[in-house]
Amino acid sequence: MKNHEEKTDRFGRRYPDGALHKNRRELFQLAGIGLFSSLLAGQAKGEARHQPEFKVLGENDKIDIGDKGKEIIEKAYKLGYDFEKKHGGCCRCTVAALQRAIDFVPEDKALFRTASCLDGGATPNGIQNCGAFTGLGMVIGWLCGADKFGDTKLSHRLIRQVYKQFETEYGSVLCRDVKKKINHDCPEVVARAAKWTAEVLLRQFTNYQ
Template sequence: MVEIKRTKEEIINKAEELGVEYEAKYKGCGQCTFLAIIDALRWGGLELIPEDMEDRLFSGICVMTAGVAMTGEGTCGAVNSAVLAIGLALGISRESQDDRVMRDGCVTIRNTILDKYYKEYSSILCKDVQRKFFGRAWDLTRDDMSQEFLGITEGCTIMQTARWSTEIILDEFEKGNLNLPV
Protein backbone atom coordinates (compact mmCIF):
# COMPACT_ATOMS: atom_id res chain seq x y z
CA MET A 1 0.00 0.00 0.00
CA VAL A 2 1.38 3.39 -1.03
CA GLU A 3 1.47 6.03 1.66
CA ILE A 4 1.59 9.73 0.86
CA LYS A 5 4.37 11.50 2.82
CA ARG A 6 3.19 15.09 2.36
CA THR A 7 -0.13 16.88 2.35
CA LYS A 8 -2.06 17.09 -0.87
CA GLU A 9 -1.58 20.87 -0.98
CA GLU A 10 2.18 20.57 -0.42
CA ILE A 11 2.48 18.15 -3.34
CA ILE A 12 0.35 20.33 -5.62
CA ASN A 13 2.39 23.41 -4.70
CA LYS A 14 5.60 21.47 -5.31
CA ALA A 15 4.40 20.60 -8.83
CA GLU A 16 3.85 24.29 -9.53
CA GLU A 17 7.29 25.21 -8.11
CA LEU A 18 8.96 22.51 -10.18
CA GLY A 19 7.14 23.77 -13.26
CA VAL A 20 8.85 27.15 -12.81
CA GLU A 21 12.23 25.56 -12.06
CA TYR A 22 12.07 23.15 -14.99
CA GLU A 23 10.93 25.80 -17.45
CA ALA A 24 14.08 27.80 -16.67
CA LYS A 25 16.17 24.66 -17.18
CA TYR A 26 14.44 22.73 -20.01
CA LYS A 27 12.13 25.32 -21.66
CA GLY A 28 9.52 23.16 -23.42
CA CYS A 29 5.98 22.80 -22.09
CA GLY A 30 5.82 19.04 -22.67
CA GLN A 31 8.90 17.99 -20.74
CA CYS A 32 8.58 20.66 -18.03
CA THR A 33 4.98 19.77 -17.25
CA PHE A 34 5.62 16.03 -17.22
CA LEU A 35 8.71 16.26 -15.02
CA ALA A 36 6.99 18.66 -12.61
CA ILE A 37 4.05 16.26 -12.15
CA ILE A 38 6.13 13.09 -11.85
CA ASP A 39 8.79 14.59 -9.57
CA ALA A 40 6.30 16.35 -7.27
CA LEU A 41 4.33 13.14 -6.83
CA ARG A 42 7.53 11.17 -6.15
CA TRP A 43 8.59 13.85 -3.61
CA GLY A 44 5.22 13.36 -1.95
CA GLY A 45 5.53 9.57 -1.82
CA LEU A 46 3.66 8.55 -4.97
CA GLU A 47 5.99 7.12 -7.61
CA LEU A 48 4.29 6.67 -10.97
CA ILE A 49 7.44 5.57 -12.77
CA PRO A 50 11.02 4.83 -11.73
CA GLU A 51 13.59 7.58 -12.32
CA ASP A 52 15.39 5.61 -15.03
CA MET A 53 12.13 5.29 -16.97
CA GLU A 54 11.56 9.02 -16.54
CA ASP A 55 14.91 9.64 -18.20
CA ARG A 56 13.97 7.31 -21.08
CA LEU A 57 10.61 9.01 -21.61
CA PHE A 58 12.17 12.48 -21.56
CA SER A 59 13.38 12.41 -25.18
CA GLY A 60 9.99 11.33 -26.46
CA ILE A 61 8.17 13.91 -24.39
CA CYS A 62 10.44 16.72 -25.61
CA VAL A 63 9.05 16.42 -29.12
CA MET A 64 5.47 16.81 -27.87
CA THR A 65 6.32 20.40 -26.92
CA ALA A 66 4.53 23.38 -28.46
CA GLY A 67 1.80 21.61 -30.36
CA VAL A 68 3.94 18.59 -31.29
CA ALA A 69 7.43 19.13 -32.67
CA MET A 70 7.26 22.91 -32.15
CA THR A 71 4.62 23.36 -34.86
CA GLY A 72 1.97 25.03 -32.72
CA GLU A 73 -0.55 23.11 -34.81
CA GLY A 74 -1.26 20.17 -32.52
CA THR A 75 -2.31 19.60 -28.95
CA CYS A 76 -0.56 21.76 -26.36
CA GLY A 77 2.52 19.94 -25.04
CA ALA A 78 1.43 20.52 -21.46
CA VAL A 79 -1.88 18.78 -22.24
CA ASN A 80 -0.06 15.86 -23.88
CA SER A 81 2.14 15.46 -20.82
CA ALA A 82 -0.76 15.79 -18.41
CA VAL A 83 -2.67 13.09 -20.28
CA LEU A 84 0.41 10.86 -20.24
CA ALA A 85 0.95 11.35 -16.50
CA ILE A 86 -2.71 10.78 -15.63
CA GLY A 87 -2.76 7.72 -17.89
CA LEU A 88 0.33 6.34 -16.15
CA ALA A 89 -1.36 6.89 -12.80
CA LEU A 90 -4.54 5.14 -13.87
CA GLY A 91 -2.33 2.26 -14.98
CA ILE A 92 -4.33 0.64 -17.76
CA SER A 93 -2.23 -2.42 -18.51
CA ARG A 94 -2.29 -4.75 -21.48
CA GLU A 95 -3.76 -7.43 -19.24
CA SER A 96 -6.49 -5.24 -17.76
CA GLN A 97 -7.41 -3.29 -20.87
CA ASP A 98 -10.93 -3.82 -22.00
CA ASP A 99 -13.51 -1.43 -23.38
CA ARG A 100 -14.83 -0.45 -19.93
CA VAL A 101 -11.41 0.12 -18.35
CA MET A 102 -10.24 2.13 -21.35
CA ARG A 103 -13.48 4.11 -21.49
CA ASP A 104 -13.31 4.90 -17.75
CA GLY A 105 -9.75 6.18 -18.15
CA CYS A 106 -10.73 8.35 -21.09
CA VAL A 107 -13.74 9.72 -19.22
CA THR A 108 -11.53 10.61 -16.26
CA ILE A 109 -9.12 12.51 -18.51
CA ARG A 110 -11.88 14.15 -20.55
CA ASN A 111 -13.82 15.25 -17.46
CA THR A 112 -10.77 16.59 -15.64
CA ILE A 113 -7.77 18.04 -17.47
CA LEU A 114 -9.42 18.47 -20.87
CA ASP A 115 -12.48 20.08 -19.30
CA LYS A 116 -10.24 22.52 -17.41
CA TYR A 117 -8.49 23.46 -20.65
CA TYR A 118 -11.72 24.02 -22.54
CA LYS A 119 -13.05 26.20 -19.70
CA GLU A 120 -9.82 28.20 -19.30
CA TYR A 121 -8.51 28.38 -22.89
CA SER A 122 -11.49 27.24 -25.03
CA SER A 123 -9.20 24.70 -26.72
CA ILE A 124 -6.42 22.17 -26.24
CA LEU A 125 -4.60 23.24 -29.43
CA CYS A 126 -1.29 25.02 -28.92
CA LYS A 127 -1.98 28.03 -31.16
CA ASP A 128 -5.41 28.58 -29.59
CA VAL A 129 -3.95 28.34 -26.09
CA GLN A 130 -1.21 30.82 -27.08
CA ARG A 131 -3.82 33.27 -28.37
CA LYS A 132 -5.88 32.99 -25.20
CA PHE A 133 -2.85 33.19 -22.86
CA PHE A 134 -0.76 35.82 -24.70
CA GLY A 135 -3.20 37.45 -27.09
CA ARG A 136 -1.29 36.15 -30.11
CA ALA A 137 0.22 32.98 -31.55
CA TRP A 138 3.73 32.43 -32.89
CA ASP A 139 4.81 30.46 -35.95
CA LEU A 140 7.04 28.10 -34.02
CA THR A 141 8.47 26.55 -37.17
CA ARG A 142 10.48 29.77 -37.62
CA ASP A 143 13.63 29.93 -35.50
CA ASP A 144 13.27 33.63 -34.70
CA MET A 145 9.67 33.25 -33.54
CA SER A 146 10.45 30.06 -31.66
CA GLN A 147 13.26 31.79 -29.76
CA GLU A 148 11.02 34.78 -29.04
CA PHE A 149 8.27 32.51 -27.74
CA LEU A 150 10.60 30.44 -25.56
CA GLY A 151 12.07 33.65 -24.16
CA ILE A 152 8.80 35.21 -22.98
CA THR A 153 6.49 32.34 -22.10
CA GLU A 154 6.76 32.80 -18.33
CA GLY A 155 5.35 29.34 -17.87
CA CYS A 156 2.65 29.57 -20.49
CA THR A 157 0.48 26.75 -19.16
CA ILE A 158 3.24 24.72 -17.48
CA MET A 159 2.64 25.76 -13.87
CA GLN A 160 -1.15 25.61 -14.07
CA THR A 161 -1.23 22.28 -15.90
CA ALA A 162 1.27 20.71 -13.50
CA ARG A 163 -0.88 21.93 -10.61
CA TRP A 164 -4.16 20.71 -12.11
CA SER A 165 -2.76 17.33 -13.14
CA THR A 166 -1.12 16.65 -9.81
CA GLU A 167 -4.38 17.45 -8.06
CA ILE A 168 -6.32 15.17 -10.44
CA ILE A 169 -3.92 12.29 -9.80
CA LEU A 170 -4.10 12.81 -6.03
CA ASP A 171 -7.91 12.93 -6.21
CA GLU A 172 -7.92 9.63 -8.12
CA PHE A 173 -5.50 8.20 -5.53
CA GLU A 174 -7.91 9.18 -2.73
CA LYS A 175 -10.74 7.44 -4.61
CA GLY A 176 -8.63 4.28 -4.96
CA ASN A 177 -8.57 4.54 -8.75
CA LEU A 178 -4.81 4.35 -9.34
CA ASN A 179 -3.05 1.21 -10.49
CA LEU A 180 0.54 1.88 -9.46
CA PRO A 181 3.61 -0.26 -10.13
CA VAL A 182 4.68 -2.37 -7.19
Protein backbone atom coordinates (compact mmCIF):
# COMPACT_ATOMS: atom_id res chain seq x y z
CA MET A 1 0.00 0.00 0.00
CA LYS A 2 1.38 3.37 -1.05
CA ASN A 3 2.05 6.01 1.55
CA HIS A 4 0.32 9.21 0.34
CA GLU A 5 2.19 12.34 1.27
CA GLU A 6 0.43 15.58 2.02
CA LYS A 7 1.43 19.13 1.23
CA THR A 8 0.29 22.31 2.87
CA ASP A 9 -0.63 25.53 1.07
CA ARG A 10 0.21 28.98 2.38
CA PHE A 11 -3.05 29.09 4.34
CA GLY A 12 -2.20 25.91 6.25
CA ARG A 13 -4.66 23.71 4.33
CA ARG A 14 -3.48 20.15 3.61
CA TYR A 15 -3.77 18.43 0.23
CA PRO A 16 -2.70 14.99 -1.03
CA ASP A 17 0.54 15.08 -2.99
CA GLY A 18 -0.14 16.46 -6.50
CA ALA A 19 -3.60 17.80 -5.69
CA LEU A 20 -2.28 21.24 -4.80
CA HIS A 21 -0.58 21.63 -8.17
CA LYS A 22 -3.67 20.28 -9.92
CA ASN A 23 -5.92 22.79 -8.18
CA ARG A 24 -3.60 25.64 -9.11
CA ARG A 25 -3.47 24.49 -12.72
CA GLU A 26 -7.27 24.31 -12.94
CA LEU A 27 -7.55 27.74 -11.36
CA PHE A 28 -5.18 29.23 -13.94
CA GLN A 29 -7.10 27.52 -16.76
CA LEU A 30 -10.41 28.95 -15.54
CA ALA A 31 -8.85 32.38 -15.17
CA GLY A 32 -7.55 32.14 -18.74
CA ILE A 33 -10.96 31.16 -20.08
CA GLY A 34 -12.56 34.05 -18.21
CA LEU A 35 -10.03 36.51 -19.58
CA PHE A 36 -10.50 35.22 -23.13
CA SER A 37 -14.29 35.48 -22.83
CA SER A 38 -13.99 39.03 -21.53
CA LEU A 39 -11.75 39.98 -24.44
CA LEU A 40 -14.23 38.54 -26.95
CA ALA A 41 -17.14 40.34 -25.30
CA GLY A 42 -15.20 43.60 -25.30
CA GLN A 43 -14.31 43.17 -28.96
CA ALA A 44 -17.95 42.55 -29.88
CA LYS A 45 -19.05 45.65 -27.98
CA GLY A 46 -16.31 47.67 -29.64
CA GLU A 47 -17.37 46.53 -33.09
CA ALA A 48 -20.98 47.42 -32.33
CA ARG A 49 -19.92 50.88 -31.13
CA HIS A 50 -17.83 51.54 -34.23
CA GLN A 51 -20.49 50.55 -36.76
CA PRO A 52 -21.58 53.72 -38.56
CA GLU A 53 -25.08 54.79 -37.67
CA PHE A 54 -27.40 54.83 -40.65
CA LYS A 55 -28.73 58.25 -41.57
CA VAL A 56 -32.19 58.39 -43.09
CA LEU A 57 -32.02 60.09 -46.47
CA GLY A 58 -33.94 63.27 -47.17
CA GLU A 59 -35.29 65.05 -50.21
CA ASN A 60 -32.08 67.00 -50.82
CA ASP A 61 -29.52 64.29 -50.07
CA LYS A 62 -27.29 63.42 -53.02
CA ILE A 63 -24.63 60.71 -53.26
CA ASP A 64 -21.96 60.77 -55.94
CA ILE A 65 -21.76 57.38 -57.66
CA GLY A 66 -19.77 58.59 -60.64
CA ASP A 67 -20.76 56.80 -63.82
CA LYS A 68 -21.78 53.55 -62.10
CA GLY A 69 -25.53 54.07 -62.33
CA LYS A 70 -26.17 51.68 -65.21
CA GLU A 71 -23.89 49.06 -63.67
CA ILE A 72 -25.73 49.24 -60.33
CA ILE A 73 -29.13 48.88 -62.00
CA GLU A 74 -27.99 45.89 -64.04
CA LYS A 75 -26.52 44.31 -60.91
CA ALA A 76 -29.80 44.76 -59.03
CA TYR A 77 -31.65 43.02 -61.88
CA LYS A 78 -29.22 40.10 -62.05
CA LEU A 79 -29.04 39.57 -58.29
CA GLY A 80 -32.82 39.67 -58.01
CA TYR A 81 -33.19 37.03 -60.69
CA ASP A 82 -30.44 34.78 -59.31
CA PHE A 83 -31.55 35.01 -55.67
CA GLU A 84 -35.17 34.15 -56.45
CA LYS A 85 -34.21 31.30 -58.76
CA LYS A 86 -31.79 29.80 -56.23
CA HIS A 87 -33.44 30.54 -52.87
CA GLY A 88 -37.06 31.53 -53.47
CA GLY A 89 -38.96 34.07 -51.40
CA CYS A 90 -39.69 37.06 -53.62
CA CYS A 91 -39.81 39.58 -50.78
CA ARG A 92 -36.49 38.72 -49.15
CA CYS A 93 -34.81 38.25 -52.55
CA THR A 94 -35.85 41.75 -53.61
CA VAL A 95 -34.51 43.17 -50.35
CA ALA A 96 -31.24 41.24 -50.68
CA ALA A 97 -30.73 42.28 -54.31
CA LEU A 98 -31.09 45.97 -53.45
CA GLN A 99 -28.86 45.62 -50.39
CA ARG A 100 -26.09 44.00 -52.42
CA ALA A 101 -26.37 46.19 -55.50
CA ILE A 102 -26.69 49.67 -53.97
CA ASP A 103 -23.97 50.80 -51.59
CA PHE A 104 -26.16 53.24 -49.67
CA VAL A 105 -28.76 50.57 -48.89
CA PRO A 106 -27.50 49.04 -45.61
CA GLU A 107 -27.09 45.26 -45.51
CA ASP A 108 -29.06 45.18 -42.29
CA LYS A 109 -29.85 41.61 -41.21
CA ALA A 110 -32.99 42.72 -39.40
CA LEU A 111 -34.43 44.20 -42.59
CA PHE A 112 -33.72 40.99 -44.50
CA ARG A 113 -35.12 38.83 -41.69
CA THR A 114 -38.31 40.88 -41.53
CA ALA A 115 -38.97 40.01 -45.18
CA SER A 116 -38.84 36.27 -44.48
CA CYS A 117 -42.60 35.62 -44.34
CA LEU A 118 -43.92 38.21 -46.79
CA ASP A 119 -43.45 36.41 -50.11
CA GLY A 120 -46.49 35.56 -52.20
CA GLY A 121 -48.53 38.23 -50.49
CA ALA A 122 -47.94 36.44 -47.16
CA THR A 123 -51.09 34.41 -47.87
CA PRO A 124 -51.77 31.06 -49.58
CA ASN A 125 -54.31 32.52 -52.03
CA GLY A 126 -52.18 35.14 -53.80
CA ILE A 127 -54.76 37.91 -53.60
CA GLN A 128 -52.50 40.23 -51.58
CA ASN A 129 -49.56 42.36 -52.71
CA CYS A 130 -46.76 40.71 -54.65
CA GLY A 131 -43.89 39.97 -52.27
CA ALA A 132 -41.41 41.72 -54.54
CA PHE A 133 -43.49 44.89 -54.32
CA THR A 134 -43.65 44.55 -50.53
CA GLY A 135 -39.87 44.04 -50.36
CA LEU A 136 -39.03 47.08 -52.43
CA GLY A 137 -41.39 49.12 -50.26
CA MET A 138 -39.52 47.95 -47.17
CA VAL A 139 -36.23 49.15 -48.65
CA ILE A 140 -37.65 52.52 -49.70
CA GLY A 141 -39.18 53.04 -46.27
CA TRP A 142 -35.93 52.03 -44.58
CA LEU A 143 -33.95 54.53 -46.63
CA CYS A 144 -36.16 57.60 -46.48
CA GLY A 145 -39.09 56.89 -44.18
CA ALA A 146 -39.77 58.50 -40.82
CA ASP A 147 -38.32 57.24 -37.53
CA LYS A 148 -41.24 58.82 -35.70
CA PHE A 149 -44.73 59.86 -36.72
CA GLY A 150 -43.94 62.55 -39.24
CA ASP A 151 -43.66 63.41 -42.90
CA THR A 152 -43.63 60.38 -45.22
CA LYS A 153 -44.25 62.17 -48.51
CA LEU A 154 -40.89 61.23 -50.01
CA SER A 155 -41.16 57.50 -49.35
CA HIS A 156 -44.74 57.46 -50.65
CA ARG A 157 -43.75 59.33 -53.79
CA LEU A 158 -40.91 56.90 -54.55
CA ILE A 159 -42.90 53.71 -54.01
CA ARG A 160 -45.67 55.05 -56.22
CA GLN A 161 -43.18 55.55 -59.02
CA VAL A 162 -42.39 51.84 -58.85
CA TYR A 163 -46.09 51.06 -58.51
CA LYS A 164 -46.67 52.71 -61.89
CA GLN A 165 -44.15 50.30 -63.41
CA PHE A 166 -46.07 47.36 -61.96
CA GLU A 167 -49.34 48.76 -63.27
CA THR A 168 -47.87 49.24 -66.74
CA GLU A 169 -46.34 45.76 -66.93
CA TYR A 170 -48.85 43.65 -65.01
CA GLY A 171 -51.95 45.78 -64.53
CA SER A 172 -51.77 45.19 -60.78
CA VAL A 173 -49.49 44.69 -57.77
CA LEU A 174 -51.43 41.66 -56.53
CA CYS A 175 -49.44 38.44 -56.44
CA ARG A 176 -52.02 36.42 -58.39
CA ASP A 177 -52.34 39.01 -61.16
CA VAL A 178 -48.60 39.52 -61.52
CA LYS A 179 -47.93 35.77 -61.74
CA LYS A 180 -50.63 35.29 -64.35
CA LYS A 181 -49.30 38.12 -66.50
CA ILE A 182 -45.74 36.81 -66.47
CA ASN A 183 -46.52 33.07 -66.61
CA HIS A 184 -45.40 32.47 -63.01
CA ASP A 185 -41.82 33.56 -63.77
CA CYS A 186 -41.10 34.82 -60.24
CA PRO A 187 -37.34 35.31 -60.79
CA GLU A 188 -38.17 37.77 -63.56
CA VAL A 189 -40.66 39.58 -61.30
CA VAL A 190 -38.02 40.02 -58.60
CA ALA A 191 -35.39 41.07 -61.13
CA ARG A 192 -37.64 43.77 -62.58
CA ALA A 193 -38.73 44.97 -59.15
CA ALA A 194 -35.11 45.36 -58.04
CA LYS A 195 -34.21 47.11 -61.29
CA TRP A 196 -37.13 49.57 -61.18
CA THR A 197 -36.46 50.37 -57.54
CA ALA A 198 -32.76 50.89 -58.18
CA GLU A 199 -33.61 53.33 -60.98
CA VAL A 200 -35.98 55.29 -58.73
CA LEU A 201 -33.52 55.41 -55.83
CA LEU A 202 -30.56 56.42 -57.96
CA ARG A 203 -32.49 59.21 -59.67
CA GLN A 204 -33.62 60.55 -56.31
CA PHE A 205 -30.47 60.22 -54.22
CA THR A 206 -27.53 60.24 -56.66
CA ASN A 207 -26.19 62.05 -59.70
CA TYR A 208 -27.63 59.35 -61.99
CA GLN A 209 -30.01 60.64 -64.65
